Amino acid sequence: MKYEEIKLNQTYEVKRKITAKMVETFAEITGDKNPVHLDEEFASKTIFKKRIAHGILSVGLISAVLGMEFPGPGTIYMKQDSKFLKPIYLDEEITIKIIVKEKIEEKSRLILTTQIIKEDGKLAVDGEALVLFKGE
Template sequence: MTDQIQRGTICIDQLELGMMRTLTKEITDRDIELFAEVSTDRNPVHLDEDFASTTLFKGRIAHGMLSAGLISAVIGEQLPGHGTIYLGQSLKFRAPVRPGDVVTAEVTVAAIDPVKRRVTLETRCRVGDTVVIEGEAQVLAPACKH
């Protein structure tokens, strides 16, 4: 173990209100199939086009938690990054994500409690200009030795 700051880590004393990081990913059929396998959520609205075409979505949609996982990736890899501990997350699913959609996850620092190392993050996923998920995360940010 070294005292070096890991790539992608922003320590509690380096965080600033309004800091934002993003991640963009195309959601593929393979992503949906793998998520169904790992999560065991095989709801046919995600996997069966014939079934999904009879729903209010009029076609297959990705699991909401698959897109929400991109928020987790931003938090764990970029803001605050390696060593961050998730304490909580609220999510509101605003619109469906379909196979082939390009999702951008955005995480913004909204509040910082440096004494407790607790950080509140605004979280959002978009497909183009459409907000598909929004919420708020509470995390314990890493304390790095300088």
């Protein structure tokens, strides 16, 4: 994709499933072994009632979409603001939604709305990213 092909309000959506293996691997890599993510018994006694994915893991999935799918290879992440609104549970299918909010032509930058929507349609993560994208 080329920068010129990207349009304001253009939307890209992709589904992903959050697995226990993803959460456990993320915990191992980062060292964030909070039992709410890893221990079903512990998590059952929290407000969530069962294990949840790390919030930053979900943002990492947004990063993967930006760098590999839309806008795609060549994307440089410059900034991300995220609000974590709802928990994402293990084995939940989520929708990652990217919307082009603004184009900064002279610098080949994009401001993107970055969202994660739960299976039930509720917004789990709401955010905004600034990326540099020159494309092909």
